[in-house]
Amino acid sequence: xxxxxxxxxxxxxxxxxxxxxxxxxxxxxxxxxxxxxxxxxxxxxxxxxxxxxxxxxxxxxxxxxxxxxxxxxxxxxxxxxxxxxxxxxxxxxxxxxxxxxxxxxxxxxxxxxxxx
Amino acid sequence: xxxxxxxxxxxxxxxxxxxxxxxxxxxxxxxxxxxxxxxxxxxxxxxxxxxxxxxxxxxxxxxxxxxxxxxxxxxxxxxxxxxxxxxxxxxxxxxxxxxxxxxxxxxxxxxxx
Numbered sequence: 001x002x003x004x005x006x007x008x009x010x011x012x013x014x015x016x017x018x019x020x021x022x023x024x025x026x027x028x029x030x031x032x033x034x035x036x037x038x039x040x041x042x043x044x045x046x047x048x049x050x051x052x053x054x055x056x057x058x059x060x061x062x063x064x065x066x067x068x069x070x071x072x073x074x075x076x077x078x079x080x081x082x083x084x085x086x087x088x089x090x091x092x093x094x095x096x097x098x099x100x101x102x103x104x105x106x107x108x109x110x111x112x113x114x115x116x
Numbered sequence: 117x118x119x120x121x122x123x124x125x126x127x128x129x130x131x132x133x134x135x136x137x138x139x140x141x142x143x144x145x146x147x148x149x150x151x152x153x154x155x156x157x158x159x160x161x162x163x164x165x166x167x168x169x170x171x172x173x174x175x176x177x178x179x180x181x182x183x184x185x186x187x188x189x190x191x192x193x194x195x196x197x198x199x200x201x202x203x204x205x206x207x208x209x210x211x212x213x214x215x216x217x218x219x220x221x222x223x224x225x226x227x228x229x
Contacts, residue, residue: 036219102148107161
């Protein structure tokens with residue numbers, strides 16, 4: 001079945017630094033990928049829609065200059081958290097829709113970001 | 117997309133069937149019912165989806181009422197590894213590739229021995 005791989009699974013960084021998270025569709029091409037964020041004991045919140053070859057679409061309240069999204073190929077989208085602060089500590093999850101009509105969204109295993 | 121209502125939590129004994137309900141009374145004709153689950157500290161896992169007919173796969177069965185206003189996810193023989201948060205999501209698929217899923221709070225299923 002369709003597989004979405006996310007890397008790294010866990011990262012700790014210092015406040016003020018930037019962190020890049022990769023999301024790959026391993027056995028299919030994805031023109032669109034989605035980035036979510038999840039705080040402890042809460043549900044997933046959609047952050048942005050990543051479109052191959054064009055600008056990402058951000059949800060209301062998500063700073064596009066802080067969460068840089070690049071979708072340079074049909075199998076790779078990256079999320080860069082710039083100038084990270086402790087309040088950016090969260091679980092970041094990407095997803096992509098499978099290759100065929102009516103394919104479900106498949107999710108990566110998430111990246112646990114801790115900003116110290 | 118239609119909103120869904122799920123009980124916040126349910127318990128199930130190992131080996132028994134787990135029946136998770138979902139109300140989606142405002143669902144429209146072109147909206148599908150999707151079920152996902154999230155085991156602690158992992159990404160959501162797709163389980164099953166349907167439009168109006170009942171569906172079954174190796175993981176679960178999905179029963180959708182005739183008026184489509186509610187559905188039930190059935191795990192026929194729950195195991196401890198089925199302990200997770202289960203999300204029922206209704207989404208229209210007019211624009212296939214560009215449709216994200218919006219997650220509610222889901223049902224926390226606890227399977228015990």
